[in-house]
Amino acid sequence: MNKPPDSIIQARGLRKVYNTGKVQVEALRGVDLDVPRGEFISIVGPSGSGKSTLFHIVGGLTPPTAGEVIVAGRNVSTVGERGRTELRSSSVSFVFQKFNLLPNLTARDNIRTALYISGKEPDQFDPELLSLLDLLGIAGRLDHKPSEMSGGEQQRVAIARALATRPAILLADEPTGNLDSRNSLAVLNILKDLNERLGQTILMITHNTEAAAFGHRTLHMRDGRIAETSH
Amino acid sequence: MIFTLVWENVRFKPVRTLLSVLLIAVPVTLILTLIGLSRGFLDDSARRSQGVGADIVFRAPGTSVMTFSGAALPEKLTEVLTQTAHVTQATGVVNQPIGGFDSVTGIDPAGFTRMSGGFIFREGRIFEKPDEVVVDQFYADQRHLHAGSVTRILNRDWHVSGIVEPGKLAHLFVDVRNLQDLVGATGKLSQIYLKLDDPSNTPQVIQALQAKFDGYAIYSMKELVSLISVNNIPLLAGFINAVVGIGVIIGFAVVSLSMYMAVLQRTREIGILKSLGATNGFVMGIIVSEAAALGFGGTIAGILLSFVTRWAMLHIAPASLPQAVVPSWWPIAGLIAMGGALLGSVYPGLMAVRQDPIEALAYE
Ligand SMILES: Nc1ncnc2c1ncn2[C@@H]1O[C@H](COP(=O)(O)OP(=O)(O)OP(=O)(O)O)[C@@H](O)[C@H]1O
Ligand SMILES: [Mg+2]
Numbered sequence: 121m122n123k124p125p126d127s128i129i130q131a132r133g134l135r136k137v138y139n140t141g142k143v144q145v146e147a148l149r150g151v152d153l154d155v156p157r158g159e160f161i162s163i164v165g166p167s168g169s170g171k172s173t174l175f176h177i178v179g180g181l182t183p184p185t186a187g188e189v190i191v192a193g194r195n196v197s198t199v200g201e202r203g204r205t206e207l208r209s210s211s212v213s214f215v216f217q218k219f220n221l222l223p224n225l226t227a228r229d230n231i232r233t234a235l236y237i238s239g240k241e242p243d244q245f246d247p248e249l250l251s252l253l254d255l256l257g258i259a260g261r262l263d264h265k266p267s268e269m270s271g272g273e274q275q276r277v278a279i280a281r282a283l284a285t286r287p288a289i290l291l292a293d294e295p296t297g298n299l300d301s302r303n304s305l306a307v308l309n310i311l312k313d314l315n316e317r318l319g320q321t322i323l324m325i326t327h328n329t330e331a332a333a334f335g336h337r338t339l340h341m342r343d344g345r346i347a348e349t350s351h
Numbered sequence: 352m353i354f355t356l357v358w359e360n361v362r363f364k365p366v367r368t369l370l371s372v373l374l375i376a377v378p379v380t381l382i383l384t385l386i387g388l389s390r391g392f393l394d395d396s397a398r399r400s401q402g403v404g405a406d407i408v409f410r411a412p413g414t415s416v417m418t419f420s421g422a423a424l425p426e427k428l429t430e431v432l433t434q435t436a437h438v439t440q441a442t443g444v445v446n447q448p449i450g451g452f453d454s455v456t457g458i459d460p461a462g463f464t465r466m467s468g469g470f471i472f473r474e475g476r477i478f479e480k481p482d483e484v485v486v487d488q489f490y491a492d493q494r495h496l497h498a499g500s501v502t503r504i505l506n507r508d509w510h511v512s513g514i515v516e517p518g519k520l521a522h523l524f525v526d527v528r529n530l531q532d533l534v535g536a537t538g539k540l541s542q543i544y545l546k547l548d549d550p551s552n553t554p555q556v557i558q559a560l561q562a563k564f565d566g567y568a569i570y571s572m573k574e575l576v577s578l579i580s581v582n583n584i585p586l587l588a589g590f591i592n593a594v595v596g597i598g599v600i601i602g603f604a605v606v607s608l609s610m611y612m613a614v615l616q617r618t619r620e621i622g623i624l625k626s627l628g629a630t631n632g633f634v635m636g637i638i639v640s641e642a643a644a645l646g647f648g649g650t651i652a653g654i655l656l657s658f659v660t661r662w663a664m665l666h667i668a669p670a671s672l673p674q675a676v677v678p679s680w681w682p683i684a685g686l687i688a689m690g691g692a693l694l695g696s697v698y699p700g701l702m703a704v705r706q707d708p709i710e711a712l713a714y715e
Contacts, residue, residue, distance in 0.1 A: 234627050
């Protein structure tokens with residue numbers, strides 16, 4: 121495998137087949153991808169084209185059926201469940217369309233849970249995390265539960281929780297899908313800011329071409345493949 | 352951190368939590384009540400036995416510590432025993448069960464008073480007529496009796512001639528001859544109490560008696576009291592084991608069901624934890640800790656409820672069913688509840704661990 125220098129994600133011939141009863145669904149049909157550290161990539165494509173599936177494999181939520189993918193130095197195709205769990209706790213974080221905060225817990229406890237799971241000190245937020253909370257504008261909302269926050273606030277807490285553990289890669293699956301345009305813009309600006317200031321590698325799925333324009337380049341997926349790349 | 356997660360889970364669904372805790376409390380209360388009742392009953396028997404003031408008790412062959420009813424000793428034996436060296440007094444009694452946990456005891460008032468120091472009357476006087484009965488304060492409270500009341504025992508109406516302070520031999524007393532005739536045991540006794548010139552002669556007298564009356568059950572009072580325990584009542588021991596078993600099963604079933612529901616309800620949250628990189632051990636740890644918390648809560652609630660049953664027993668049946676507080680059984684009952692709870696959490700825990708994170712995250 122030819123590795124471009126400092127690629128944080130390298131995928132070759134990635135395939136994923138789901139067996140649902142008698143029907144086999146080919147969600148990915150051979151994806152090749154190289155993501156250099158510090159890039160902000162947008163991914164667009166019709167529904168069912170395999171965007172989320174690609175994230176689930178890169179993020180270690182499910183193994184590929186065939187092909188090879190190395191994420192942050194880990195061969196996700198071969199590490200097994202334990203290795204993928206470690207990948208999730210140490211190197212990759214998700215942000216979802218539906219925020220996916222733990223509903224019983226305050227914003228602070230959501231963040232503490234992520235820190236605890238990744239083996240970091242959960243009770244003392246370090247200065248970098250505190251400045252991230254400032255940047256996200258949620259420093260004053262930490263003792264609220266998700267039900268007491270707006271969608272925009274919840275998504276910013278989700279971003280804080282995702283980045284609190286300093287992952288090498290942030291995977292954002294339609295992060296603005298449930299937000300109004302004002303909150304969407306705020307979240308997109310924050311992602312761009314994080315990418316520019318901290319060099320955070322970000323992959324973002326979106327249905328919105330304006331949102332896609334926040335990335336350095338845009339991958340277009342179709343029928344389980346990356347059909348084209350635009351800058 | 353696990354504490355926070357468990358605590359917030361438990362707090363988030365207070366009704367489910369309360370219900371689980373109360374259901375787990377049921378077997379704990381059941382066990383503690385049962386143990387308390389047996390202990391109370393036995394302590395009460397022991398105290399009453401000591402209240403007789405005897406040094407030795409003499410029973411017919413083939414009787415055991417807790418089963419001595421049936422009058423099988425000839426009355427003449429009392430005279431014979433009085434003549435034994437060191438024996439200064441002998442008085443015989445007849446025990447007759449009257450249903451439930453109660454029995455009536457026939458005594459010879461003169462002999463019994465001499466040995467025990469006599470009754471202390473709170474109301475009335477000793478029985479004088481054949482249909483008169485003396486009861487102790489516990490029994491009087493339980494049946495709402497006073498001197499002059501009429502009560503039915505052994506299918507006959509009796510007049511309560513007096514109420515005495517509890518703690519001497521029995522709860523109900525009638526004249527021994529009267530009872531002998533009534534139960535068709537004229538001239539027979541259930542047991543004979545002996546008092547010695549000096550209690551330190553007890554072993555020596557027992558030896559002498561055993562040599563002379565082969566096969567008879569002869570105990571020192573000390574020995575008898577020490578033998579009054581749960582282990583000497585096979586039926587009770589078996590019953591306690593059964594309740595302990597039920598306790599484990601209830602704890603298991605309640606927690607199993609409760610955690611099963613919780614895992615289903617929290618499918619998505621488990622998916623979130625997994626997406627954050629939570630290990631199987633972490634997810635399992637939360638489920639098991641929550642089960643342990645429910646088990647602990649159930650134990651505390653069960654202990655508190657056992658005081659409620661005790662209060663109820665004291666008001667309903669202070670004579671037949673005295674319930675002791677037995678703190679030494681609190682940890683045992685707790686372990687039983689916790690054991691059931693932890694066992695019950697294993698399957699739901701495994702279910703949570705095996706969930707596919709992608710499906711769990713998609714769960715509505
Ligand atoms: N867990 C699964 N089991 C079975 N089939 C699945 C599963 N996940 C995805 N698929 C199928 O794989 C294909 C790709 O799904 P995927 O979620 O990756 O699409 P997507 O590009 O993210 O679509 P959308 O824009 O609607 O989110 C679809 O046909 C989907 O039905
Ligand atoms: Mg998708």
